[in-house]
Amino acid sequence: MTEAWTSVEQVxxxxxxxxxxxxxxxxxxxxxxxxxxxxxxxKTHLSAQAIAAFERLAEAQDLAGARDALFAGAEVNPTEGRxxxxxxxxxxxxxxxxARSSAFHARMRALIDAxxxxxxxxxxxxxxxxxxxxxxxxxxxxxxxxxDAGRYEAKIVSNVDGAALEEAIADFDPHATIIAVxxxxxxxxxxxxxxxxxxxxxxxxxxxxxxxRVVALTAAPDKAVEFGVxxxxxLPFSETVGGRYSLWSSIGFPAALALGxxxxxxxxxxxxxxxxxxxxxxxxxxxxxxxxxHDRYYANVRKSQTRAVFAYxxxxxxxxxxxxxxxxxxxxxxxxxxxAPVGRETSLITWGGVGTDAQHAVFQLLHxxxxxxxxxxxxxxxxxxxxxxxxxxxxLINCFAQGAALMAGKSSEDPHRNYAGDRPSTTxxxxxxxxxxxxALLAFYxxxxxxxxxxxxxxxxxxxGVELGxxxxxxxxxxxxxxxxxxxxxxxxxxxxx
Ligand code: F6P
Numbered sequence: 001m002t003e004a005w006t007s008v009e010q011v012x013x014x015x016x017x018x019x020x021x022x023x024x025x026x027x028x029x030x031x032x033x034x035x036x037x038x039x040x041x042x043k044t045h046l047s048a049q050a051i052a053a054f055e056r057l058a059e060a061q062d063l064a065g066a067r068d069a070l071f072a073g074a075e076v077n078p079t080e081g082r083x084x085x086x087x088x089x090x091x092x093x094x095x096x097x098x099a100r101s102s103a104f105h106a107r108m109r110a111l112i113d114a115x116x117x118x119x120x121x122x123x124x125x126x127x128x129x130x131x132x133x134x135x136x137x138x139x140x141x142x143x144x145x146x147x148d149a150g151r152y153e154a155k156i157v158s159n160v161d162g163a164a165l166e167e168a169i170a171d172f173d174p175h176a177t178i179i180a181v182x183x184x185x186x187x188x189x190x191x192x193x194x195x196x197x198x199x200x201x202x203x204x205x206x207x208x209x210x211x212x213r214v215v216a217l218t219a220a221p222d223k224a225v226e227f228g229v230x231x232x233x234x235l236p237f238s239e240t241v242g243g244r245y246s247l248w249s250s251i252g253f254p255a256a257l258a259l260g261x262x263x264x265x266x267x268x269x270x271x272x273x274x275x276x277x278x279x280x281x282x283x284x285x286x287x288x289x290x291x292x293x294h295d296r297y298y299a300n301v302r303k304s305q306t307r308a309v310f311a312y313x314x315x316x317x318x319x320x321x322x323x324x325x326x327x328x329x330x331x332x333x334x335x336x337x338x339x340a341p342v343g344r345e346t347s348l349i350t351w352g353g354v355g356t357d358a359q360h361a362v363f364q365l366l367h368x369x370x371x372x373x374x375x376x377x378x379x380x381x382x383x384x385x386x387x388x389x390x391x392x393x394x395x396l397i398n399c400f401a402q403g404a405a406l407m408a409g410k411s412s413e414d415p416h417r418n419y420a421g422d423r424p425s426t427t428x429x430x431x432x433x434x435x436x437x438x439x440a441l442l443a444f445y446x447x448x449x450x451x452x453x454x455x456x457x458x459x460x461x462x463x464x465g466v467e468l469g470x471x472x473x474x475x476x477x478x479x480x481x482x483x484x485x486x487x488x489x490x491x492x493x494x495x496x497x498x
Contacts, residue, residue, distance in 0.1 A: 004053075004060035005344070009301055011050040015422045016407045019047055032287045035273040035440035036431040039287045043407050044294050044374065044424040045302070054293040055283050057455055063283070066454045071279060073097045073240070077461035078337065084461045085240040086446065089248035090268040090439070092275040100238060101249070108235050108250050111215065112257050115178065120213060125172040126154040128254040129165075129194045130182030134217070136325050137247025137442075138182070140318040141255040145263065145435055147315065147384070154258045157198075160190040165197055174205040179214045182251050184243050186216070186223035189470075195227075217250040242461050244325050245446055263435040270439025278447045288444055292451035294426065298374045299345045308366065309352035312379035312399035315433045319378060320352035323445060330449045330460035337459050346456055352376075356398045366406065367419055375425040377403060378441075382432040403427055 020026055020042070030042040046054075058064075070076050073083040073094035088097035089105075115123055128138055135158040142154050155168040169177075179198050183191045195214070202210035216224035216234045219241070224234050237249035247255070248268060256264035274288075283289045298304040309320045331347035353362065355377070366373055379399045383392035402425070409421015430437045453460035475482050476492065484492075 004057040005300075008050070008053045008057050008296070011047065011053050011297075011301065013045070013302075014047060016043055016045065016424065017422070019045065023048060029284075030290070032285060032290070034277045034281075034287055034444075035270055036434075036437040037287075037440055037444070038427075038429040039291070039444075040427040040429070041290050041294060043403055044297075044426055046290070046294055046297060050297060051284055051290070051293060054296065054455075057296075058283055058289070058451075061454050061457060063289070063451065063454050066450075067279065070450060071275075077242075077459060079459055079462045079464070082461070083240040084242055084245065085238060086242065086245035086248055087271075087275050087443075088238075089241060090272040090275060090443070092272050092279075097238070097240070104235070104237055104250060108253055108256060109261055111233065111235060112253075112261060115257065120178060122176055123178050124152060125177040126152050126180060126254045126257055127168060127172060127177050127198055128154060128156045128180045128182060129158075129191055129198060130156070130180075130217070130251070131158040131188060131190045132325060132329075133243030133246050134182035134184060134188075134191065134251055136244075136318070136322045138252060138254045140322045141247060141252065141267070141438070142258050143318050144315045144433060144438055146255070146258045149259050149263075151260065152258050154254045156254070157194055158190065160193055162197065165194050169198065169201055174202045174207050177202070177213065178257075179210075180217060180254050181214055181224070181227075181229070182217040182253070184219045184237075184241075184246065184251075186218045186220040186227065189473075192227070215253065217253050243463075244329055247442070259435065266435035267439035270436035270441075271443035272439075273436075274440040274443035274447065278443075288447035289451050291426070291444070291448040292455060294374065295348055295448070295452050296455050298372070298424070299348050302372055303345070304348060304372050304374060305345075306349040306351055306371070307374045307376065308362075309350060309376045309378065310355045310358050310399075310402075311352070312355035312377055312395055313384060313430075313433060314354065315380075315384045316378055317354045320350065322442075323352075324350045326445055327449055327452075329463050329466070331452050331456070331458060332465065333456075333458045333460075336457040342456060342458055344456070346458060347452070348374075355379075355402070356395065359398065359402065363402065366423065372423065375403070375406060375423070376428065377425060378428045378430070380430040380433045380437075384433055399427070 027042045032039045070084060071087055071093055073085055075082060076084050085093050085097045087093050089101045091098050135156050139156040157165050157168045181195045199210045211228050214229050216229040218224050219237050219239045221234045221236050225231060235250035235253055241249050252264060278286060278288050309323055311317055311319045327350045328347050333346050334342055336342050366375060377399050379396055406423035406425050407421060409419040412418045449460055
């Protein structure tokens with residue numbers, strides 16, 4: 001492994017222009033078309049030599065074996081003693097896991113049918129309460145795909161700040177609302193507190209059986225029952241589906257309800273198509289694999305600290321937030337699977353925004369700042385609106401121009417007006433924003449995250465780093481004095497007057 005890393009680190013650094021000049025087939029080699037998505041990695045510093053070195057690293061790290069283990073439902077998350085079976089949710093996994101997921105999906109569909117048949121009376125609003133992986137996926141899906149659905153109005157509430165819930169329910173009719181409580185563990189403080197307050201809102205409005213309007217989406221059905229949710233309204237999913245990988249499971253319930261079951265199935269099909277590509281394509285033509293080589297190249301060879309994702313499509317505006325959790329919670333680690341220091345940079349810090357807004361705000365740094373930030377543009381050929389087509393033409397023109405400008409630069413004798421250029425970007429161009437393509441796109445990001453972890457030898461499926469802050473908050477809540485530092489004590493005294 002060290003030897004393989006050394007040859008990656010020793011890859012000759014060439015400029016993007018030099019790479020295009022030296023490699024005739026560069027565009028064709030580094031452009032992949034899969035499941036309605038074009039991935040163009042040609043404006044990155046991945047040379048043919050770099051890809052070959054990464055392929056050797058992938059072999060040294062037994063990527064093929066790790067991939068097989070993932071899909072076979074083996075224990076790829078050893079620190080929690082679990083498999084990671086999000087792919088089984090889309091039919092790609094061990095037969096027994098796929099069968100279990102299908103049974104859970106059938107249960108979800110039956111409840112959706114019941115809601116549509118007005119078993120809960122007329123329902124117009126879905127109040128989805130969850131946080132992290134139990135919120136970001138559904139939020140992204142509904143925002144991206146649900147604009148014209150017109151079926152139900154869905155709001156996602158995650159923050160424990162009461163202002164979030166207050167705003168969400170302001171225009172909701174409590175008598176026509178279903179509360180979807182999404183929590184894998186059903187112990188998350190924010191989610192339970194928000195749910196209690198939502199129930200109180202219903203009660204105050206005279207809803208006769210508020211608990212009867214709660215649907216629980218969870219891998220801990222016993223806890224949901226303890227909370228007061230009737231077993232018939234619990235939609236379970238498997239413990240082996242990680243929170244940030246869970247939108248395919250019953251956590252996707254509000255999306256399936258708002259978009260319709262057929263759309264949800266297409267989402268799963270798109271993800272399955274990407275899974276098949278990931279399993280079968282040779283490494284040098286494999287989109288998640290090449291993307292992970294890209295990430296490792298910039299993190300470990302060029303020492304970039306961040307990567308930026310810009311959605312050149314309003315419908316994809318929540319993609320950067322979704323990816324932040326997926327990538328940073330998965331690979332923000334310091335030790336390898338056996339607990340040894342990993343010895344190299346792990347997750348890039350994911351950030352980003354929406355084009356063209358970001359061009360007028362943060363692109364200055366990308367063009368002339370001192371950091372080398374690999375940029376990712378995500379756009380769609382078909383527009384998401386019925387206004388004059390000039391809007392979409394300008395949107396895409398700007399997207400493509402930014403990639404070209406980052407690479408080309410422009411020299412000037414005036415140092416203030418000089419653009420060094422040679423700044424990398426990847427363009428991900430969707431045929432259209434539809435459930436199938438979005439499913440494929442999100443599965444691409446999941447598998448890319450997995451490949452990054454395999455190359456680093458880390459576990460992408462646990463998240464112990466989030467526990468310490470939670471337990472300290474609990475201690476403060478319980479009035480325990482953990483010997484807090486003077487600064488924390490003073491802040492508590494100022495806020496709570498203690
Ligand atoms: O605190 C982090 C985390 O555990 C995430 O991994 C997870 O997606 C989120 O909290 C919510 O957890 P739960 O679904 O159990 O409420």
